[in-house]
Amino acid sequence: MPRSDDWQPSATIETLCQRARLLAAVRAFFAARDVLEVETPILGHAGSTDPHLDSLSLSATTSAGRETLWLQTSPEFHMKRLLAAGSGPIFQLARSFRDGEVGRRHNIEFTMLEWYRPGFSLAALISECESLIRTLIPAVGPARRRRYRDLFRDALALDPFTTPLAELQRVAGERGGLDMADSDRDGCLDLLMSLVIEPTLGRDGIDVVVDYPASQAALARKRIDEEGDEVASRFEIYLQGLELANGYDELTDAQEQASRFDDDNRQRAALYKSAVAVDRRLVAALVHGMPAGSGVALGIDRLVQLALGKASLAEVMAFPTPRC
Amino acid sequence: MANYSTNEFKGGLKVMLDGDPCNILENEFVKPGKGQAFNRVKLRNLITGRVWERTFKSGESLEGADVMDLDMEYLYTDGDMWHFMKTDGSFEQYAVDRKAIGDVEKWLKEQAVYTVTLWNDNAIAVSPPNFLELEVVETDPGLKGDTAQGGSKPAKLSSGATVRVPLFINQGEVLKIDTRTGEYVSRA
Numbered sequence: 001m002p003r004s005d006d007w008q009p010s011a012t013i014e015t016l017c018q019r020a021r022l023l024a025a026v027r028a029f030f031a032a033r034d035v036l037e038v039e040t041p042i043l044g045h046a047g048s049t050d051p052h053l054d055s056l057s058l059s060a061t062t063s064a065g066r067e068t069l070w071l072q073t074s075p076e077f078h079m080k081r082l083l084a085a086g087s088g089p090i091f092q093l094a095r096s097f098r099d100g101e102v103g104r105r106h107n108i109e110f111t112m113l114e115w116y117r118p119g120f121s122l123a124a125l126i127s128e129c130e131s132l133i134r135t136l137i138p139a140v141g142p143a144r145r146r147r148y149r150d151l152f153r154d155a156l157a158l159d160p161f162t163t164p165l166a167e168l169q170r171v172a173g174e175r176g177g178l179d180m181a182d183s184d185r186d187g188c189l190d191l192l193m194s195l196v197i198e199p200t201l202g203r204d205g206i207d208v209v210v211d212y213p214a215s216q217a218a219l220a221r222k223r224i225d226e227e228g229d230e231v232a233s234r235f236e237i238y239l240q241g242l243e244l245a246n247g248y249d250e251l252t253d254a255q256e257q258a259s260r261f262d263d264d265n266r267q268r269a270a271l272y273k274s275a276v277a278v279d280r281r282l283v284a285a286l287v288h289g290m291p292a293g294s295g296v297a298l299g300i301d302r303l304v305q306l307a308l309g310k311a312s313l314a315e316v317m318a319f320p321t322p323r324c
Numbered sequence: 325m326a327n328y329s330t331n332e333f334k335g336g337l338k339v340m341l342d343g344d345p346c347n348i349l350e351n352e353f354v355k356p357g358k359g360q361a362f363n364r365v366k367l368r369n370l371i372t373g374r375v376w377e378r379t380f381k382s383g384e385s386l387e388g389a390d391v392m393d394l395d396m397e398y399l400y401t402d403g404d405m406w407h408f409m410k411t412d413g414s415f416e417q418y419a420v421d422r423k424a425i426g427d428v429e430k431w432l433k434e435q436a437v438y439t440v441t442l443w444n445d446n447a448i449a450v451s452p453p454n455f456l457e458l459e460v461v462e463t464d465p466g467l468k469g470d471t472a473q474g475g476s477k478p479a480k481l482s483s484g485a486t487v488r489v490p491l492f493i494n495q496g497e498v499l500k501i502d503t504r505t506g507e508y509v510s511r512a
Binding site (some may be wrong): 050052100101102103104105106176177178183186187189190191193194195198216218236243246297299 | 331351352353354355356357358359360361362364376377378379380381382
């Protein structure tokens, strides 16, 4: 018989006990605030059209016969349909799937803590995020608000909104040691964010990055910043160099939503990626009307990893993909 | 050779980069939640031994390198080249040049088995076994009775390397040496 150790969990039983206590604390946090826990499907008829997310799909026999279903990259669409149906504030600890995302800080299957706050401003939701993080990591340092464009100005002496593309490509190529000549603005900014800026964030507290370029709005509303440029009403939370959470002042305009889906699929085609079935039920829910408010998705595995001082996601998951 | 995409990169994979064969040491996937994915890769250039850190767009690919590590016995040197022979019974010999021998020259011992790295059937690197038994050819006389106390002295070994040995070691003795650290382990 071949001897192998890979039947064992990659997290210790002690860590799994601590993880369970942290998840219980998350549920208590929301119970105390009257935020309802919900459960939505992991499989859906539609998937995320985000050009940089790769959904897994499978073929299933359902009441409609043989059809393609998509493993959800986050519970966002289903939860927004609940909001439109009048659920009020809701949260979920949802298993989510992103193809190809593998590494020390990624696992194809992971747990997303996602919650929605009808009537909340982005600022109110940021402060609730901060409270949640403090509940799990009481010793965490103060929170700081950092504008996306200031981060680039300070670290790289360039402006993500106005620096010419050729200059962005040159700097990104130099920093990464690769040819970025055929990359667009966001591609260059993503590279610089990942390689240069992200590792410095959240080193002595919680860094909240706000005012992303409008081209990176995803499903956030857009607004004009104090310098007169269009920005996304979106925030990201960083702690110890790790991206923890991504929040939006949620887009509620059905027509805008439908056109962003189409834009996404056009971008996917340009990247030689297959189109993803658009969630017409989400669009219909927005036509019906979803209350204005803010929502956020937080990688709970990463937060548990930081709370327990571990070096990798595998140390806080029982069976990451290589062992599942 | 096959091409390998970033999602196939893993430690030990041999690929071509800038014309040189490289060994992948680490591959880290980096991606903003909403944004493009990249792979931060550490590779050792097998020709120069230098470690490179490079970033690739996820999905990019590199050509595989025809690199093989083979066990070979060291035979002799003619002054310009060092000659090794495969241990698979084929008696096939390979000549290794100075650049590929590098620092390993001082750890060469006839009939010992080395790992010879071949690229397109040419030897590009040699690594010695972790432990070698080598004779002391030159050292100060041993101090009798001084077996327990610390202190060390240099000793020149038959292969040409000089290592620190305990004071009680004498010329002519055979010692077990860790070639990774160049440290004395024990009397053989």
